[in-house]
Amino acid sequence: MPVSKYIQLCLSHPTEGYYMKGDIFGTKGDFITSPEISQAFGELVGIWLLSRWLEDGKPSRVQLVELGPGRGTLMDDILRATRGFKEFASALTSVTLVETSEQLRKKQSEKLEKYGVPLSWHDRIEDVPKDAYSLIVAHEFFDAMPIHVLQKTERGFREVLVGLDSTTLIKNRSPLDIDTTLASPTAQRTSSRLNFTLAAESSPVTSVLVASSPRFANLPTGSRIEVSPASFKIAHNVGSLVEKGGAALIVDYGGPRFYGNSFRAFRKHKVVEVFDEPGSSDLTANVDFAYLKEAMSQPGLFHGLLSQRDFLLKMGIEIRCNALMRNAINDERRKDIEHSVKRLIDPLGMGTQYQVMAVTPKEKPYPFLGAMDNVM
Numbered sequence: 001m002p003v004s005k006y007i008q009l010c011l012s013h014p015t016e017g018y019y020m021k022g023d024i025f026g027t028k029g030d031f032i033t034s035p036e037i038s039q040a041f042g043e044l045v046g047i048w049l050l051s052r053w054l055e056d057g058k059p060s061r062v063q064l065v066e067l068g069p070g071r072g073t074l075m076d077d078i079l080r081a082t083r084g085f086k087e088f089a090s091a092l093t094s095v096t097l098v099e100t101s102e103q104l105r106k107k108q109s110e111k112l113e114k115y116g117v118p119l120s121w122h123d124r125i126e127d128v129p130k131d132a133y134s135l136i137v138a139h140e141f142f143d144a145m146p147i148h149v150l151q152k153t154e155r156g157f158r159e160v161l162v163g164l165d166s167t168t169l170i171k172n173r174s175p176l177d178i179d180t181t182l183a184s185p186t187a188q189r190t191s192s193r194l195n196f197t198l199a200a201e202s203s204p205v206t207s208v209l210v211a212s213s214p215r216f217a218n219l220p221t222g223s224r225i226e227v228s229p230a231s232f233k234i235a236h237n238v239g240s241l242v243e244k245g246g247a248a249l250i251v252d253y254g255g256p257r258f259y260g261n262s263f264r265a266f267r268k269h270k271v272v273e274v275f276d277e278p279g280s281s282d283l284t285a286n287v288d289f290a291y292l293k294e295a296m297s298q299p300g301l302f303h304g305l306l307s308q309r310d311f312l313l314k315m316g317i318e319i320r321c322n323a324l325m326r327n328a329i330n331d332e333r334r335k336d337i338e339h340s341v342k343r344l345i346d347p348l349g350m351g352t353q354y355q356v357m358a359v360t361p362k363e364k365p366y367p368f369l370g371a372m373d374n375v376m
Contacts, residue, residue, distance in 0.1 A: 001161060001162050001163075002148055002159060002161060002162070002205075003146075003147060003148060003149045003160060003161070003162055003263065004146035004147060004148050004228075004229075004230075005146070005162075006162040006194075006278075007146040007147065007283050008146045009278070009279075010278045010279050010281075010283055011144065011282075011283060012100060013279065016279045017279060018279055018280065018281065018282060018283070019100070019101045019104065020101050020102075020103065032269070033070065033073075033074075033139065033140050034139065034140075034251070034308070034344055034350065034354070035070075035073040035074040035077060035139065036073055037340045037343055037344060038337070038340035038341055038343075038344055039077050039080075039324075040312075040317050040320045040321060040324065040340075040341055040344075041074075041077070041312070041317075041344055042073065042074045042075075042076070042077025042078050042081070043077050043078075043080070043081035043320060044081075044312060044315040044316065044317060044320065045074065045077070045078060045137060045139075045249060045251075046077060046078035046079070046080075046081035046082045047081060047082075047315065048249060048315060049064070049078065049082070049135040049137065049247065049249065050081075050082050050085060050088055051365070051366065052135065052246075052247035052360065052365060053088060053091075053133065053135065055362075055365065056133070056245070056247075056362075058087060058088075058091065059091065059132075059133035059245060060091055061091060061093050061131070061132040061133060062088070062091045062092050062093060062132060062133045062134075062135060063092075063093060063094045063095070063096050063128075063129065063132040063133070063134055063135070064078065064079075064092065064094075064095045064096065064117075064135050064137075065096045065097075065098070065125075065128055065134055065135065065136040065137070065241075066095075066096075066097055066098070066136075066137050066138070066139075067098045067125065067136070067137070067138040067141040067234070067238075068098065068099065068138065068139075068140070068141035068144065069097045069098075069099055069104070069108055070104065070108075071104065071107045071108065071111065072097075072107060072108035072109075072110075072111035072112050073111070074137065074139055075095060075097070075108070075111075075112055075137075076111050076112060078137070079095070079112065079115045079117065083115065091133075092117055093118065093132055094117065094118045094119070094120055094129075094132070095112060095115075095117050095118070095119050095120070096120050096121075096122065096128055096129065097119065097120070097121050097122070098121075098122050098123070098124065098125050098128065099121055099122075099123075100123050105121050108121075125234055125237045125238065125241075126237055128241065130241065130244055132245075133245045133246050134241045134242065134244070134245065134246035134247075134248075135246055135247055135248075136238055136241060136242070136246065136247070136248035136249070136359075137248070137249050137250075137251075138238070138248070138249075138250045138251070138252070139250075139251045139252070140251070140252055140253075141250075141252065142228070142231045142234070142235075142250065142252050142254075142287045142292065143252050143253060143254070143284045143285060143286065143287050144282070144283070144284055145228045145230045145231040145234070146228065146230055147226040147227060147228045147263060147285045148205070148206075148209055148226070148227045148228070148229070149224060149225070149226055149227075149260075149263065150206060150209060150210065150224065150225050150227060151198060151222075151223070151224045152219050152220065152221050152222060152223040152224070153198075153221060154221055155202075156202055157202060157206050157207075157210050158198050158199045158200075158201070158202060158206065159198075159199045159203065159205070159206050160196055160197070160198060160199075160224070161196070161197050161198070161199055162194055162195075162196065162197075162275075163194070163195060163196075163197040164193050164194065164195075194275040194278070195275070209227045209229065212227065212229065212232065212291075212294075213227075213258075213290075213291060213294055215258060215290065216258070223260065224260030224261065225258045225259075225260055226258065226259050226260060226262060226263060226285050226286075226288070227258070227288075227291070228285070228288070228291070231287070231288075231291065231292060231295075232291060232292075232294070232295040233295070235291075235292040235295035235296065236295040236296065236297065238250075238359060239295065239296040239297050239298065239301050239359060240297060242301060242359050242360065242361055243297065243298065243301070243361055245361075247358070247359065247360045247365070248358070248359035248360075249356065249357070249358055249359075250289075250292065250356070250357040250358075250359065251308065251354055251355070251356050251357075252287040252289075252354065252355065253286055253287065253353050253354050253355070254286040254287030254288060254289055254355060255286065255287075255288075255289060255305070255355060256289050256290045256305060257288065257290060258288045258290070258291065259285065259286045259288065262284075262285045262286035263283070263284075263285045264283075264284060264285070265281040265282065265283050265284075266281060266282045266284065267280060267281040267282070287355075289304075289305055289355060289357055292357065296359070298361070300361075301359050301360065301361060302357065302358075302359060303357070303358040303359070303360065303364045303365060303368040304355070304356055304357040304358055304368050305355040305356065305357055306355070306356045306367065306368060307351060307352045307354070307355060307356070308344065308345070308350060308351055308352070308353075308354035308355065308356055309344075309345040309346070309347060309351030309352060310356075310367070311356040311367060312344060312345055312351075313345060314366075314367035315367060317341060317344070317345065318341075321337060321338065321341040324337045325337050325338060
């Protein structure tokens with residue numbers, strides 16, 4: 001089967017899928033995200049979204065949309081940060097969450113119902129209402145989208161498949177590979193009977209994927225690329241919503257390029273083999289932000305990239321950190337706040353591993369004013 005199908009089954013199977021099981025976020029889960037580290041992250045995202053609403057003339061009907069909202073922590077921080085602005089609170093007609101997991105929907109409801117804003121859930125972004133000004137956030141969403149893995153051979157591109165008892169181990173590196181932001185095994189060796197194998201022939205799907213970006217056309221033999229048509233489709237829909245009125249902020253790990261070696265699995269905050277206990281680990285791959293840009297119907301919609309560090313610093317995270325520390329109940333809490341914020345902007349860690357992309361139909365917004373649109 002394609003790697004994309006393997007990822008889809010492992011993450012979203014109705015009963016055995018990773019996201020359909022228990023609480024997978026935070027220190028007790030398998031990974032921790034920026035909103036779980038410090039409330040300041042979500043608050044500043046909320047302020048950025050609020051600034052877009054103000055800049056666009058305070059539209060009278062607003063929906064907040066989050067793709068993959070997890071436990072609802074980020075949206076909780078956004079709503080808390082913006083509820084003090086009475087005009088915005090009055091204009092906010094709904095919080096719309098794109099989420100397939102019933103368990104996570106319940107957690108989101110429990111966390112967000114206190115704000116008194118109507119909540120709605122959809123399985124797909126295509127089902128999000130289009131009759132309101134849309135403020136969209138996607139944090140660590142695209143990294144979980146299924147990918148196809150293609151390898152260039154002397155006879156053209158062939159798809160890397162997941163099969164049983166493969167006689168040939170496909171190394172998880174290629175001559176054009178770029179180091180990923182997190183550690184990854186150099187090959188998938190596991191006690192599982194599953195393994196990577198290379199399709200003997202090309203297929204119509206492979207041809208379509210190779211043709212989906214001009215960057216893939218003239219790669220040398222031996223190149224591997226990870227391609228996510230699901231991400232392309234969703235990014236296109238984000239752009240369509242924003243064109244009708246709104247703005248979006250996308251935060252994820254990756255860069256302005258394609259990857260061939262970023263597919264990996266996380267369990268208990270450690271990288272594990274992707275075939276170890278399918279359905280028990282988070283499967284992820286770096287985001288090709290250039291591919292997201294190519295999906296936008298209008299090239300001018302895209303702004304960035306900015307590193308998470310630059311975005312948060314320009315949005316005033318140090319000022320917010322100092323305010324939180326002044327109001328902390330004791331020294332231990334003050335140290336926790338300071339440590340959490342430093343982790344978010346660490347130039348050797350999350351501060352540069354994560355990239356921020358803005359989507360607006362107008363001129364480049366703050367804090368992207370001085371940033372080059374470095375996604376070709």
